[in-house]
Amino acid sequence: MPAHTITLTRPDDWHIHLRDGEAMQAIIGHTAKQFARAVIMPNLKPPVTTVALAQAYRGRIEQALSACGVSKADFTPLMTLYLTDKTDPDEIARAHEADSIVAVKLYPAGATTNSDAGVTDLLGKCSKVLEMMQRVGMPLLMHGEVTDPEVDVFDREALFIDRVMIPLRKSFPELKVVFEHLTTKEGVDYVRDASGPMAATITAQHLLYNRNEIFKGGIRPHFYCLPILKREVHRQALVDAATSDSPRFFLGSDSAPHAKGLKENACGCAGCYTAVHALELYATAFERADKIDRLEAFASFRGPDFYGLPRNKGVVTLTREPYVVPLEVPYGSETLVPLAAGETLPWRML
Numbered sequence: 001m002p003a004h005t006i007t008l009t010r011p012d013d014w015h016i017h018l019r020d021g022e023a024m025q026a027i028i029g030h031t032a033k034q035f036a037r038a039v040i041m042p043n044l045k046p047p048v049t050t051v052a053l054a055q056a057y058r059g060r061i062e063q064a065l066s067a068c069g070v071s072k073a074d075f076t077p078l079m080t081l082y083l084t085d086k087t088d089p090d091e092i093a094r095a096h097e098a099d100s101i102v103a104v105k106l107y108p109a110g111a112t113t114n115s116d117a118g119v120t121d122l123l124g125k126c127s128k129v130l131e132m133m134q135r136v137g138m139p140l141l142m143h144g145e146v147t148d149p150e151v152d153v154f155d156r157e158a159l160f161i162d163r164v165m166i167p168l169r170k171s172f173p174e175l176k177v178v179f180e181h182l183t184t185k186e187g188v189d190y191v192r193d194a195s196g197p198m199a200a201t202i203t204a205q206h207l208l209y210n211r212n213e214i215f216k217g218g219i220r221p222h223f224y225c226l227p228i229l230k231r232e233v234h235r236q237a238l239v240d241a242a243t244s245d246s247p248r249f250f251l252g253s254d255s256a257p258h259a260k261g262l263k264e265n266a267c268g269c270a271g272c273y274t275a276v277h278a279l280e281l282y283a284t285a286f287e288r289a290d291k292i293d294r295l296e297a298f299a300s301f302r303g304p305d306f307y308g309l310p311r312n313k314g315v316v317t318l319t320r321e322p323y324v325v326p327l328e329v330p331y332g333s334e335t336l337v338p339l340a341a342g343e344t345l346p347w348r349m350l
């Protein structure tokens with residue numbers, strides 16, 4: 001008999017986009033309901049490049065949480081800094097002292113949403129900063145795609161390993177690195193076998209779908225994110241990694257809200273919205289692989305273990321009940337369309 005309920009230690013989301021202002025107010029309750037902590041991406045406009053900006057952003061997050069009735073004890077935002085060519089190594093030292101900043105995020109310039117201020121040449125421009133990060137134990141979270149427009153969009157992650165990841169880790173072997181939203185078999189093989197402090201986050205969409213999903217019966221913009229969905233062989237490698245014994249793969253939803261009109265558009269934005277049903281989506285993926293017993297390690301243990309933070313105390317329960325994903329959810333003055341809108345998932349979070 002398949003289990004009727006699953007109880008997990010409260011999980012964390014190690015990669016989320018909360019946005020700001022009324023957009024954030026509309027969605028923050030979803031993440032706070034599902035997770036105890038989340039690593040907050042810094043790709044705002046303007047980006048969160050300094051400790052002062054990160055602390056101010058954290059203040060706005062706390063206000064938004066309190067406005068939807070979530071207490072400080074119930075949800076903790078873990079802040080990040082946005083790395084630029086001009087980041088000062090002293091800013092890293094200050095971030096290390098500030099208790100709420102857990103990592104620095106690398107966006108290669110031009111790789112994705114609000115990455116214009118990102119890094120143009122990681123080893124060339126950021127060596128001093130990387131040295132400081134290695135010294136103080138500050139993790140680098142990497143959007144792992146090359147930005148060379150000549151490179152096929154489906155090959156950008158695999159090439160990033162050779163062109164950026166391997167040289168970086170050769171120069172800074174003790175730097176803690178997270179390969180964010182991993183999407184390829186090449187990425188899985190690299191992370192699994194690398195020496196030194198290395199991990200990766202995996203999204204629900206990359207566990208559930210391959211690239212056919214974007215084109216089924218027409219172009220379906222709500223399945224478009226970056227890095228883009230890949231072939232089935234890659235999806236399978238990600239499922240194997242997430243459900244394996246390796247401590248290096250853990251949950252990072254990369255939930256990235258964009259208003260419906262900006263997705264259903266001649267030039268639609270990249271990002272899947274999964275915060276409202278993240279655990280239901282992950283449970284579906286783990287169950288399909290017949291590995292639901294591995295969900296807790298992936299969602300609740302390996303992330304804090306890698307970051308050197310305590311595991312959470314409480315629990316969440318999922319029950320085997322059909323859950324129909326809402327067609328739209330409010331998003332400030334607009335709406336947004338969650339991933340798999342209108343589909344029925346086999347698990348519901350209580």
Ligand code: DOR
Nearest residue numbers: 112113225226256270271
């Ligand atoms: O699909 C994505 N959306 N990938 C990213 O890297 C950024 C994100 C966003 O902020 O919308």
Ligand code: ZN
Nearest residue numbers: 015017041254
């Ligand atoms: Zn992201």
